[in-house]
Amino acid sequence: MTVTDQNQHRRHHDRAGHDEETPPGPLPTTDPKPSVLDQMGGPAGFVYSTVPVVVFVAAHAFLSLAMTIGVSIAVALALTGFRLLRGERFSSAIGGLLGIAVAAGIVAWTGSAKDFFLIGIWAALAGFVVTFGSVLVRRPLSGLAWNLVHGGTHDWRADKAVLRAHDIATLAAALVFGARFVVKEWLYLVDSTGWLAFAKIAMGTPLTVLAALVVVWAFRRSTKRLVPQA
Incomplete structure (x- = not known):
């Protein structure tokens, strides 16, 4: 074996030994940042703001105005209870209910x-x-x-x-x-x-x-x- 071959063999041995002694660790992982939609409540937040509106318009097509108001408030109460059961903050859950209640109150007042x-x-x-x-x-x-x-x-x-x-x-x-x-x-x-x-x-x-x-x-x-x- 020539001197050059010996040097190449020694470098290969040292590199292999180093790889055996320090195996690569797991790659660091980072949690994905929440999107803007997630920060605003995600798809659930969109549903919470949509359901009362759809219910009001749909009910008004078949029921009297007084019954429409009653159905809207009942749905808002049920939705608020569901959000509280899911562990959402009280202020967030109650906000939607207050909005529907005020809107329904204006409708009852103006007719x-x-x-x-x-x-x-x-x-x-x-x-x-x-x-x-x-x-x-x-x-x-x-x-x-x-x-x-x-x-x-x-x-x-x-x-x-x-x-x-x-x-x-x-x-x-x-x-x-x-x-x-x-x-x-x-x-x-x-x-x-x-x-x-x-x-x-x-x-x-x-x-x-x-x-x-x-x-x-x-x-x-x-x-x-x-x-x-x-």
Whole structure:
């Protein structure tokens, strides 16, 4: 065996021995981050917001207004009890019930089924005014929220890229609120209760998720630029 062969044999032996002594360990695993939809309650949250609306419209097609109100509240109570049994927070579970109760109360007072959606219509207008107004005064709402979450000590408005990101995120939220108000108000004026229900469902969670994705992007961009990384 030549000197070269001996050296190659020695290197191969050392490498094999090293591999035997330090076997590779398991690859580190990381838990997947919850999606925006998961953080908003997931598919179950979408169902919880949809069922009372569908029940109200379906019941109104066959029952009197008083019976429709009773059925809606009964379903809301059953849904609240189910959510509490699943271990959800009391505030989250009771919130849906209160919303249905208030909407049903307005319907009982006015005697018009379309008024079941009145709170959502005016809430959309208020949301548009607040979000769009915050952009006009150069204090976009998502930026204020980000700074509050991070201790309220960052001069985030001085960073043009961060300010622009929050302008975009807050305008996305304003667009969602504005679209909801325009569409639902028009359907309300033409007295289309069925299409109001469809608009509430179609423009509810799906559009909220889209706007939330833009807000999450703005939050991450702000954190990357302004918060020192470990």
